[in-house]
Amino acid sequence: MKIGSAEGLTVAFAIEELNAGNCKTYLLCSGTHAVLVDPVRERTESYGRVLAERGIRLDAIIETHTHADHLMLNREQSRRLGGQVIMHRDSPLPFVHRHVTDGDRIEVGKESIEVLHTPGHTPDSICLRISGAVLAGDTLLIGGSGRCDFPGGDAGKQYDAVTRKLFSLPDDTVVWPAHDYKGRTSSTIEQEKHSNPRFAGRSRADYVELMANLGLSYPDRIQEALQVNQSGFEGDEVAFPPVRAVASVPEMSATALCSRLHQPEPPLIVDVREPEEFVGELGHIQGAILVPMDALEKRLPKLAGYVDRELVVVCRAGARSASAAAMLANAGFAHVANLSRGMLAWVEASLPVQR
């Protein structure tokens, strides 16, 4: 379905939605260059066919956020489809090639995509602004908005992102959402500003209250999708704990952990990232022991000596480590906490790292 190059639209990219379902995947093409936005795992083969048939080279796969309702492409599937994986800096995923932040530009052929950081649905939510249009992810839907009750969700931040960033775009900007459950394809900023019942005439406090009382059930596959999408591991590589157990792990802030480390009997830090992340851009905390997620179960006997010691589990963004902390608590470790927002928070607080 060609939907972006219609007469009268000022969209310079050719935009195409590939799934024709509730969950939308967009192909943005500029000549023979292209990016795929929010691909769904089950459809990987069909995306490959579309690209091959048209002789299109994939420059990048961009995820607008860590999805909870479908499986994202894994490392191998992304590699086969080609192109680097791009996500916001707050993404927990270990195999992102390029992390972007607000205002960054992603060049595709002769065109350029502007990244808008729009946290709220998830901390790593971004919208992609192109000429005349915005791919709004799950931040702004047609007549709705993405739920904020998953881990890291924040309705207040979402209200600010929509009303300050998206609603300040020109009124005729076309809005392409990541989901629609009523078969609609696009909207405009003007339409959403005036008729989206979540925002029109509502204050920030109204919105926060509304989102807290939606009473939505959790998606059927959330446990599988979220923990797989956050960690980059499959369910047969890591025995993921139940979501409820993950949610009950106590969180510790970076500054609280830093002061605990300077007191007598400091906690042991268990870093569950991949070896390349441990020595990579964010570095690691001095004294941390590295036990990647998929090695944790096997290493439990070796960690048994620490069963009564305070453990703080650390990863990139605090998602993988929350699962790992729940696994440790379940295995009998008595005092396990999770470093809230992981090494991202530690580095943002300018605390010392080693590489």
Ligand SMILES: [Fe+2]
């Ligand atoms: Fe989502």
